[in-house]
Amino acid sequence: MENCLDKTDRQILRLLQNNGRIHNTDLADKVRVSPATCHRRVQRLFDEGYISSVQARVDASRVGLGMVVLVGVVLERTPQSFPTFEAAMDAQPAVLDCYLVAGDFDYFLKVRVADMEGFDRFHTDVLSVLPHVRQTRTFFVLRAVADAREYAF
Structure with a gap:
């Protein structure tokens, strides 16, 4: 897909990243186009895949996942190990992100649980019993310095 975003499209994307609930008329005012034009642009950004979804950002600690x-x-290294692992991680609600990486590890997971006991259950019931998992190394996050940043356009 060719990147055909102009200045107005980029402004719309930035504003929607910051507030996905902004009303079309307010968005149109901020990017200085008519509401009808703004609506068409936003719809095109969805249709062309520049916007994949609009979501609420939930405060994880408030819902017990701190x-x-x-x-x-x-x-x-087996033919089944990578697809089997990826399918298992995709099915786990606690796994927020799963990245295939280069370097000392094959994957990095970002896991969100309630507490240490919750992670122990995830490790014992999921990671430890998966076939083909040779080694894991765990890093407990003390503080998020930059979390779920928006993309810079």
Whole structure:
């Protein structure tokens, strides 16, 4: 897909990242176009895949999920190990992000749980029993310095 975003499209994306609930008329005022033009542009940004979804950002600690854990995972090298692991991680609600990486690890996971006991359950019931997992290394997040930043356009 060719990147055909102009200055107005980029402004719309920035504003929607900051507040996905902004009313179309307010958005149009901020980017200095008519509400009808703004609506068409936003719809085009959805249709062309520049905007994949609009979501609420929930305060995890308020819903009892206050601990973030990063886990480096090393797998055995078999034809099934990578697809099997990816399917298992995709099915786990506690796994917020799963990245295939280069370097000492095969994957990095970002896991959100209630507390240490919750992570122990995830480790014992999920990671420890998965086939092909050779090694894990766990990093407990003490404080989020930059979390869920918006993209800079």
